Amino acid sequence: MAKPVSIEVWNPNGKYRVVSTKSMPGTRWINLLVQQDCRVEICTEKKTILSVEDIIALIGTKCDGVIGQLTEDWGETLFSALSKAGGKAFSNMAVGYNNVDVEAATKYGVAVGNTPGVLTETTAELAASLSLAASRRIVEADGFMRAGLYDGWLPHLFVGNLLKGQTVGVIGAGRIGSAYARMMIEGFKMNLIYYDLYQATRLEKFVTAYGQFLKASGEEPVTWRRASSMDEVLQQADVISLHPILDKTTYHLINKERLSKMKKEAILINCSRGPVVDEEALVEHLKQNPMFRVGLDVFEDEPYMKPGLADMKNAIVVPHIASASKWTREGMATLAALNVLGKIKGYPTWSNPNQVEAFLDENSPPPAASPSIVNAKALGLPVSKL
Numbered sequence: 001m002a003k004p005v006s007i008e009v010w011n012p013n014g015k016y017r018v019v020s021t022k023s024m025p026g027t028r029w030i031n032l033l034v035q036q037d038c039r040v041e042i043c044t045e046k047k048t049i050l051s052v053e054d055i056i057a058l059i060g061t062k063c064d065g066v067i068g069q070l071t072e073d074w075g076e077t078l079f080s081a082l083s084k085a086g087g088k089a090f091s092n093m094a095v096g097y098n099n100v101d102v103e104a105a106t107k108y109g110v111a112v113g114n115t116p117g118v119l120t121e122t123t124a125e126l127a128a129s130l131s132l133a134a135s136r137r138i139v140e141a142d143g144f145m146r147a148g149l150y151d152g153w154l155p156h157l158f159v160g161n162l163l164k165g166q167t168v169g170v171i172g173a174g175r176i177g178s179a180y181a182r183m184m185i186e187g188f189k190m191n192l193i194y195y196d197l198y199q200a201t202r203l204e205k206f207v208t209a210y211g212q213f214l215k216a217s218g219e220e221p222v223t224w225r226r227a228s229s230m231d232e233v234l235q236q237a238d239v240i241s242l243h244p245i246l247d248k249t250t251y252h253l254i255n256k257e258r259l260s261k262m263k264k265e266a267i268l269i270n271c272s273r274g275p276v277v278d279e280e281a282l283v284e285h286l287k288q289n290p291m292f293r294v295g296l297d298v299f300e301d302e303p304y305m306k307p308g309l310a311d312m313k314n315a316i317v318v319p320h321i322a323s324a325s326k327w328t329r330e331g332m333a334t335l336a337a338l339n340v341l342g343k344i345k346g347y348p349t350w351s352n353p354n355q356v357e358a359f360l361d362e363n364s365p366p367p368a369a370s371p372s373i374v375n376a377k378a379l380g381l382p383v384s385k386l
């Protein structure tokens with residue numbers, strides 16, 4: 001028998017029971033559910049990561065839908081429990097859903113939502129921040145100041161790299177990877193080399209147009225190249241940022257062998273998922289190559305770091321905060337709630353999950369659709385004509 005879990009309840013007499021495994025920013029998501037006759041239960045347990053048992057206790061015997069978090073293990077056990085409780089909808093409050101067994105959800109007829117689009121720029125901004133912090137050694141320099149070690153300007157003090165004219169490499173040039181590339185190219189006049197399974201046509205057009213603009217103003221134009229292998233990116237780029245999804249093909253994409261192909265003074269940024277990088281190999285590489293720098297938002301065994309990483313001066317580490325802007329986190333909560341609500345109400349799914357702005361406008365009611373259901377096709381869900 002699972003132990004009871006503490007909760008906060010909104011609209012106790014609502015017809016549909018929707019559970020959120022965590023408190024989420026903003027109140028719009030709660031209001032939208034309450035207005036549509038949902039009883040909203042928010043887990044208020046103190047512990048950060050809920051276990052499968054905790055979530056089974058939350059689901060209980062009657063539950064129409066759950067909004068969950070990327071730290072939770074949504075596999076066969078939870079989808080079976082949700083289905084037994086009459087639930088047909090689950091949404092991650094995240095765009096990445098490597099914590100979700102979509103096949104198992106589909107087997108139990110449960111729709112799986114995610115929250116694309118609303119976090120693209122925010123996440124890209126953090127990747128850009130880490131790129132700047134690593135190239136200009138900002139965290140090291142901050143520590144130096146606070147330690148009282150600064151005793152005057154010196155020609156060699158914390159000399160870093162100029163980004164202008166260098167090459168930025170992007171692995172996974174989807175929504176976030178492309179936004180990051182645009183920031184680094186427009187902001188710092190870097191050249192682009194990227195690797196993706198698909199052509200990033202829009203990004204290529206942007207770099208071409210910006211290059212023409214610079215040339216017309218008498219400046220060196222920026223250039224782009226789509227690499228035919230990932231190794232080309234690793235060998236040629238000065239700053240490399242990882243933005244693929246995490247799946248079997250991207251697990252340990254960056255390993256000992258690939259690290260050795262990178263320039264000795266390269267900068268590696270990871271705001272995708274920790275297991276994309278073999279973190280033990282990375283620690284060793286950082287030890288052997290003091291001029292190699294890394295900016296990490298995600299870790300292989302979150303919330304832990306591999307032994308030795310915290311001691312490395314050439315590593316900047318932040319606790320998975322890439323999507324942590326107020327607008328984005330409130331938007332993620334809204335999209336996740338609307339994914340669940342849409343399925344409960346029998347709405348169709350939105351036709352383009354890359355364009356979810358219509359759901360985020362606080363001044364008008366959202367469309368009657370689920371913004372992004374990743375197994376919509378497998379479940380045969382209708383597509384919105386709006």
Ligand SMILES: NC(=O)C1=CN([C@@H]2O[C@H](COP(=O)(O)OP(=O)(O)OC[C@H]3O[C@@H](n4cnc5c(N)ncnc54)[C@H](O)[C@@H]3O)[C@@H](O)[C@H]2O)C=CC1
Binds near residue numbers: 246
């Ligand atoms: N650190 C954080 O807080 C955040 C992390 N993320 C992570 O970023 C990921 C990407 O998000 P979006 O850009 O919105 O997704 P997206 O689907 O638009 O982009 C992912 C790109 O990776 C490419 N890709 C897939 N397999 C690949 C491979 N083997 N090699 C190279 N490229 C490959 C895809 O073709 C696609 O273009 C999410 O899945 C999530 O894991 C997303 C938001 C915040």
Ligand SMILES: O=C(O)C(=O)CO
Binds near residue numbers: 093096097119322
């Ligand atoms: O959305 C995601 O995938 C995250 O990692 C958190 O923003």
